[in-house]
Amino acid sequence: MVVFGGTHGDETMGMEVVKVLLGVFGIHDVWGSATQESELIQGDLYLGIGxxxxxKRGTRSVSGVRDLNRCFHEAFFESPEALALPDQQRAAELKDLLARADYFFDLHSVSTKQTVPFVGVTTFSAAHREICRYIPVRYIVDVNSILGQDVGIPRKMVEQTPTTCSWVNRHGGVGxxxxxxxxxxxxxxxxxxxxVVHLLEHVGVVDERFxxxxxxxxDQNFIVxxxxxxxxxxxxRNKFKNFHYADSRYTTSxxxxxxGExxxxxxxxxxVRAYADGLLxxxxxxxxxxxxxSLFYLATLVV
Ligand SMILES: [Zn+2]
Structure with a gap:
């Protein structure tokens, strides 16, 4: 079981959650690495900063080119040019751990107040569905291969969504x-x-003592x-020619x-019009x- 905060460096909430969880095990230096045996844990629980x-810089990525959540594509791990980026080097450090994970929760937050909490997935299996029931969100967004397009991944490569979670899913885990x-x-x-504590308990890596x-x-009942x-x-995608939203409400996720709207x-x-009924x-x-x-994405209802 792996939990990350700070996959994006400007998102403090996930970091704070990870810090509190590490503190339970007496680990207060979140920058180093430490191993702690605990009878509270069944199996292996990895808590860390993505x-x-x-x-440290308070920025989404180090390079400004491609953030960590867009680095998990096989082609990038084989490209010397990509591996020159610090974010890609970090991805290379993490990829084996994430490939081994049975479960992975990547804790993110959003840069705009005009949003609601949601869960992002890249596949939605029965196991994903079961876990999502414990997360108090109304929307689950399958970002699938569309998300990779915002970093200009060629269409023929987009079957691998370059996110952390997709990497876990592609290696048999639930991310x-x-x-x-x-x-x-x-x-x-x-x-x-x-x-997050409910989720850890639900997947069985900790029990009610934790x-x-x-x-x-x-202690809300989180089943939604x-x-x-x-x-x-x-x-x-923004086409180099000065785009203006028709109304400020279109900046609300x-x-x-x-x-046709x-x-x-x-x-x-x-x-630029919506070509289907759905959510912006x-x-x-x-x-x-x-x-x-990307200017925006369009999402349509699955279930
Ligand atoms: Zn994020």
């Missing part, structure tokens, strides 16, 4: 990405911690009945949109719009 160098909410919302950390160490103020699975079907317009009047997800706000990166 990309420590990015965390999921828990997007816990707005990244600077420290008040949400105890809630996220409670969710749970009891934390005196969660409200009304979850919806959406699948990314389209990545709209998980906004329902209808087929005008999302925005380029300076040369080219219109992961929109880049005005400050984060970059040429040839």
């Amino acid at each position: 990309n420590p160098e990015a965390v 999921l990405c828990y997007e816990m909410g707005y990244q600077n919302d420290i008040a949400s950390v105890p809630y996220a911690l409670c969710v 749970h009891q160490i934390f005196s969660f103020s409200s 009945s009304e979850q919806q699975v959406y699948r990314l079907v389209h990545c709209e 998980f906004l329902p949109v209808k087929t 005008l999302i925005g317009t380029y300076q040369d009047k080219e219109e 997800v992961f929109p880049s706000g005005p400050q984060t719009l970059r040429d040839n990166k």
